[in-house]
Amino acid sequence: xxxxxxxxxxxxxxxxxxxxxRVLVLDGIERTYTTGDVEVPALSDVHLTVRRGEYVSVVGPxxxxxxxxxxxxxxxxxxxxxxxxxxxxxxxxxxETDRTSVRGRRIGFVFxxxxxxxxxxxxxxxxxSMLYTGAGPAERVERATAALESVGLAHRASFTPTRLSxxxxxxxxxxxxxxxxxxxxxxDEPTGNLDSHTSDAVLxxxxxxxxxxxxxxxxxxxxxIASRADxxxxxxxxxxxxxxxxxxxxxxAQIGQER
Amino acid sequence: xxxxxxxxxxxxGLASRPARTLLTVLGTVLGIAALVATLGIAQTAGNRIVGxxxxxxxxxxxxxxxxxxxxxxxxxxxxxxxxxxxxRRLNGVSAVGAMGTVPIGEDLASAVKLxxxxxxxxxxxxxxxxxxxxxxxxKGSLRTGRWFDAGHETRADDVVxxxxxxxxxxxxxxxxxxxxxxxxxxxxxxMGILEDVARQSNLLGAIIMPEATARKxxxxxxxxxVQIDVQIGASELIGAQAPIALNPDNPDAYRVRTPxxxxxxxxxxxxxxxxxxxxxxxxxxxxxxxxxxxxxxxSVLERVGEIGLRRAVGARRRHIASQxxxxxTAMGLVGGVMGATAGILIVVGLAAARDWTPVLSPLIPVxxxxxxxxxxxxxxxxxxxxxxxLEPVEAxxxxx
Numbered sequence: 024x025x026x027x028x029x030x031x032x033x034x035x036x037x038x039x040x041x042x043x044x045r046v047l048v049l050d051g052i053e054r055t056y057t058t059g060d061v062e063v064p065a066l067s068d069v070h071l072t073v074r075r076g077e078y079v080s081v082v083g084p085x086x087x088x089x090x091x092x093x094x095x096x097x098x099x100x101x102x103x104x105x106x107x108x109x110x111x112x113x114x115x116x117x118x119e120t121d122r123t124s125v126r127g128r129r130i131g132f133v134f135x136x137x138x139x140x141x142x143x144x145x146x147x148x149x150x151x152s153m154l155y156t157g158a159g160p161a162e163r164v165e166r167a168t169a170a171l172e173s174v175g176l177a178h179r180a181s182f183t184p185t186r187l188s189x190x191x192x193x194x195x196x197x198x199x200x201x202x203x204x205x206x207x208x209x210x211d212e213p214t215g216n217l218d219s220h221t222s223d224a225v226l227x228x229x230x231x232x233x234x235x236x237x238x239x240x241x242x243x244x245x246x247x248i249a250s251r252a253d254x255x256x257x258x259x260x261x262x263x264x265x266x267x268x269x270x271x272x273x274x275x276a277q278i279g280q281e282r
Numbered sequence: 283x284x285x286x287x288x289x290x291x292x293x294x295g296l297a298s299r300p301a302r303t304l305l306t307v308l309g310t311v312l313g314i315a316a317l318v319a320t321l322g323i324a325q326t327a328g329n330r331i332v333g334x335x336x337x338x339x340x341x342x343x344x345x346x347x348x349x350x351x352x353x354x355x356x357x358x359x360x361x362x363x364x365x366x367x368x369x370r371r372l373n374g375v376s377a378v379g380a381m382g383t384v385p386i387g388e389d390l391a392s393a394v395k396l397x398x399x400x401x402x403x404x405x406x407x408x409x410x411x412x413x414x415x416x417x418x419x420x421k422g423s424l425r426t427g428r429w430f431d432a433g434h435e436t437r438a439d440d441v442v443x444x445x446x447x448x449x450x451x452x453x454x455x456x457x458x459x460x461x462x463x464x465x466x467x468x469x470x471x472x473m474g475i476l477e478d479v480a481r482q483s484n485l486l487g488a489i490i491m492p493e494a495t496a497r498k499x500x501x502x503x504x505x506x507x508v509q510i511d512v513q514i515g516a517s518e519l520i521g522a523q524a525p526i527a528l529n530p531d532n533p534d535a536y537r538v539r540t541p542x543x544x545x546x547x548x549x550x551x552x553x554x555x556x557x558x559x560x561x562x563x564x565x566x567x568x569x570x571x572x573x574x575x576x577x578x579x580x581s582v583l584e585r586v587g588e589i590g591l592r593r594a595v596g597a598r599r600r601h602i603a604s605q606x607x608x609x610x611t612a613m614g615l616v617g618g619v620m621g622a623t624a625g626i627l628i629v630v631g632l633a634a635a636r637d638w639t640p641v642l643s644p645l646i647p648v649x650x651x652x653x654x655x656x657x658x659x660x661x662x663x664x665x666x667x668x669x670x671x672l673e674p675v676e677a678x679x680x681x682x
């Protein structure tokens with residue numbers, strides 16, 4: 024495995040020359056945690072393919088292995104076994120430096136708890152995601168301003184996150200995730216800390232990003248949120264199953280009746 | 283990631299908690315201030331003492347033949363009569379003069395020979411013999427009249443110069459009438475009265491005559507002291523050469539008194555200057571370093587979420603480590619600058635209070651902040667490694 028250089032990723036050459044439009048392919052991924060002598064499987068034999076421009080939701084109850092899957096997809100963790108092709112590149116056995124490089128340039132993260140730096144301005148929070156990937160200061164500010172405009176928060180650029188509402192904070196986090204033009208946007212319960220009204224606004228933002236062609240994988244436990252995606256996969260006890268549209272509609276209707 | 287970005291991130295990290303940052307650097311401030319103040323006060327005091335040490339003393343070399351405090355008079359080695367000529371030839375000598383006490387026995391000095399039962403007019407006054415060059419060698423000045431010259435010496439004229447004390451006792455205030463003083467029954471013409479001398483102050487109370495005159499009338503054999511006025515910086519050299527020039531056969535017979543070397547003096551003062559305070563400063567600096575290490579560690583633990591986020595957006599372990607290292611180094615540097623400032627103010631304040639000249643090696647104001655920065659750097663190593671070793675997954679999960 025050669026080192027993944029900055030140039031390969033910064034100019035997008037690698038993705039352009041990929042033979043197909045598959046952003047990521049998981050093949051037989053397993054992840055086992057070892058605590059003492061006990062081995063706990065968190066993911067077993069996971070297969071998943073996400074194509075360019077797809078909006079995929081991963082839905083499952085807590086403890087089902089959602090977070091583990093997100094960590095592996097986001098190159099924050101490496102699988103115990105199996106193969107993970109990201110933009111045509113085998114990343115399962117990359118060393119940490121190379122994984123960090125791919126992660127920083129090609130993957131954007133949106134977290135449930137926003138993870139904004141409370142003492143830095145909104146603009147600085149957005150530029151942070153370009154800090155380690157070689158963009159110059161002027162370019163960083165320019166792109167961050169554009170990203171904030173696209174989430175409708177350009178007028179809040181100089182505020183600190185503490186002065187923003189929850190919905191606004193999450194939109195800043197989205198701006199931060201998309202500013203480096205990643206190949207994949209990973210969202211982990213992005214509306215988990217928001218009320219239903221602001222949730223809708225944030226989800227509408229995701230819909231809009233999807234129409235702009237961004238590839239999105241969203242992890243949630245809420246079937247109604249998952250149903251907004253093109254495609255949903257269910258995770259239970261570390262195993263993935265595709266959910267067809269009818270099932271999803273039924274699940275949403277069921278939730279509607281319960282309410 | 284450029285240095286500028288790194289500095290920006292580190293400064294933003296510190297600036298977000300200004301009160302804590304200031305309290306953290308306090309230990310370093312105290313340590314550096316103590317070190318700077320101690321060194322500065324030592325240098326100032328050293329300069330003060332060397333400054334006090336006057337040109338007068340620095341240019342005086344005195345050669346005696348009395349063999350020291352316990353030396354017996356019988357073992358004295360006489361100075362040659364041409365001592366002045368021998369020494370004046372040495373390079374670095376400005377003036378030379380010889381002097382010695384004249385043994386006048388029971389003779390008393392008086393200005394007027396008359397028997398006056400009601401008043402005392404005879405006094406016991408020391409009589410000294412001096413060579414013509416002595417006046418210059420002791421940096422003396424005359425109130426009136428003149429000092430004897432080589433002619434008086436050659437002719438062994440019966441002339442004297444009075445010290446101001448002797449003149450007052452004898453009641454001689456003017457010399458234009460050529461007054462006469464008697465030693466026993468022997469008359470001497472007073473040709474001058476001293477105003478003051480800078481060295482050999484025993485001349486002030488004495489009656490002084492040429493050496494040849496002393497030899498003619500009394501059992502005066504040799505001077506006991508040769509006073510040399512040297513150029514600045516020549517005292518060590520002349521001190522070594524003078525005895526050889528005076529007596530090549532037996533130079534060790536003379537005792538030479540030269541001024542202490544200013545360098546040696548300064549070093550002695552500065553080494554005295556309180557090893558204790560330096561140790562105190564070092565200890566405060568150590569405490570400061572531990573403080574920085576502690577707070578940086580706490581800061582790492584508080585900012586686990588931030589570390590996780592930075593790792594998620596592409597920061598490598600070394601980026602994280604260097605950010606915290608730069609933060610702790612910056613704290614040390616700030617502490618060093620503040621400490622150096624405080625230390626210098628203490629030195630200047632103290633010097634001003636005593637009317638001294640504050641003296642500080644230029645190395646100190648430059649070196650002290652660097653020492654502070656080094657302290658911060660060392661203190662930051664462990665917390666930075668802790669921060670860098672955090673797994674991004676763990677960091678993102680546990681932090682907010």
